[in-house]
Amino acid sequence: MSLTVHFYQIHFVNYDETFKSLLDQDIHYTEGKEIPEDPHFQILVHPTPGKEWLEASPNLQAVVVPWAGIPEKTREVLMEYKGITLHNLHHNNFNTAEMGLTLLLAAAKNLIPLDQKLRNNDWTPRYQEPHAIMLRGRTALILGFGEIGQALAAYCLGLGMKVMATKKHPEDYSGEMDIEIFSSNKLHDLLPKAEVLLISLPLTNETNDLIGEEEIARMPKGSIIINIGRGPIINQFALYGALKSGHLHSAGSDVWYTYPSSKEARNNTSPADVPFGELDNFVMSPHRGGMVKEVEVQRARALADLLNAANRGEPIPNPVDIKAGY
Secondary structure, X not given: OOOEEEEOOOOXXXXXXXXXXXXXXXXXXEEOOOOOOOOOOOEEEOOOOOHHHXXXXXXXXXXXXOOOOOOHHHHHHHOOOOOOEEEOOXXXXXXXXXXXXXXXXXXXXXXXXHHHHHHOOOOHHHHXXXXXXXOOOOEEEEEOOOHHHHHHHHHHHHOOOEEEXXXXXXXXXXXXXXXXXXXXXXXXXXXXXXXXXXXXXXXXXXXXXXXXXXXXXXXXXXXXXXXXXXXXXXXXXXXXXXHHHOOEEEEEEXXXXXXXXXXXXXXXXXXXXXXXXXXXXEEEOXXXXXXXXXXXXXXXXXXXXXXXXXXXOOOOOOEOOOOXXX
């Protein structure tokens, strides 16, 4: 029996037809923001389905969020529907890892202040004491060793760094990279060795405010922190204080504490409650880690692969632990 899918919205900029051509031809699908008449879909592709969607089709087996993160309200509502599984897409894992690497290099090399000076024809930083540090030989600790964390590890190894990582279930890793993997509860023991801390965790009750003043103080003086997970994983006041005091050499982030609440607010919304923008040793990016020119076709292919696997009777990729949120 072929698969029946409902898409709340199919919208891949310039790639809708490419997406449809990638689907198995015997997959039946409907599309629309209204529940179809006589719904009998087995998979619902919808980022934030309410109860009316989850109860519309007696055949519903799985919900697919068509991106990497899981909205909190989606997780909460699905907690009540034990027979429906939740899945997401990992199409932008390398994109996000590359952003992490970019932030790391820019922070380590003090690149942004140098760029800003030279744009104004100011060469004086060339003749001053260098702020840049070498990464080769340093120890990186990666928090969150999923697909993004593993890509980051490969990049760090390529730079000649030593790599450690934490994972909730380290025994699940079966790769061959030359790294040390520890249980997440070993964090405090590992921080004194972490000259570079790379965060690629999801935001959950367990990870909210995971890195605070105590944790940063355990890191070696002159360390670097890079966050491509979610902003509130790091306490913003502790991070600002450690950058201001010089305990941290530098930091970089693609994820934030406050986002624009409307289109009109996009050109005047502070990303945090502290003035990170005043710090020369902080590299800031407006949450664009996964956004590259290729991202829409990446997402189209990943979603088609997921649905084709389900259609062929294979396990649906990227299952999410609804209770844990990732």
